Amino acid sequence: MRFYDPTGKRFGLPTYPFRLAPQGLATRRQLRARGLRPGGQPVAAQLMWRSRKARGEIRCAYLYRVDLARPVRPMTPRKAAALAAANLARRTCPACRRDAGYVIPRSLGCCVTCDDSAALAA
Template sequence: MASRILTRFWDPSGARYGIPTYPRHLVPAHLLTLHQLAARGLRPGPQGAQAQALWRGRRPGPPRVRAVSLYDVRFALPKRTPSPRRRTDIFKISRTCPECLIDVGYVLPRHLGVCLDCTEEVAA
């Protein structure tokens, strides 16, 4: 039975599924999932999914085929990291009330534009 499943999901040319397809445990070493790329500090970059891995799910109920997209590690780029200065500037601006000029310790509601204390003062 296992060999039938392996043959069902073996399509490296992409003729049957439209994209190269492999059984889950027979994926070439240069193809990785998004989680595997992230663990190596990489992101897919401009490439789309290069292949897919299929396997039969084990949940109860009707048999389901599970899939995961695979990306070529040779075309992957390093992960982007936001600059610390920009992050702190945005963080401070969105926490400082423009009315009372106090860092309130939470992100200001965009629809109010001021802290909750200033909103209550205006409403009263």
């Protein structure tokens, strides 16, 4: 197997092909789905695979030990307020100053209504 290197001689870290990682190891997303975080532990191993979407580019995902993972810190009221304010800023149109109800696309720079109005005026 191309990416199978459990000793880490070839890649520096124990390396496994996609979907063949041993039990007890998980990616950050898998830890988060279980309500855990790496908690400062070093990377234990990695997954490597050749991506079909990215024109054969080799992709990598780091694996962490589940037994050393810690619980996710709870959301505090101040963190929740800061997150709500940041999301409101992303939804507010700079042209008409209204809450668009969705995140303003960076490609447009304003809400769809303002962009359509500008396109019709031109």
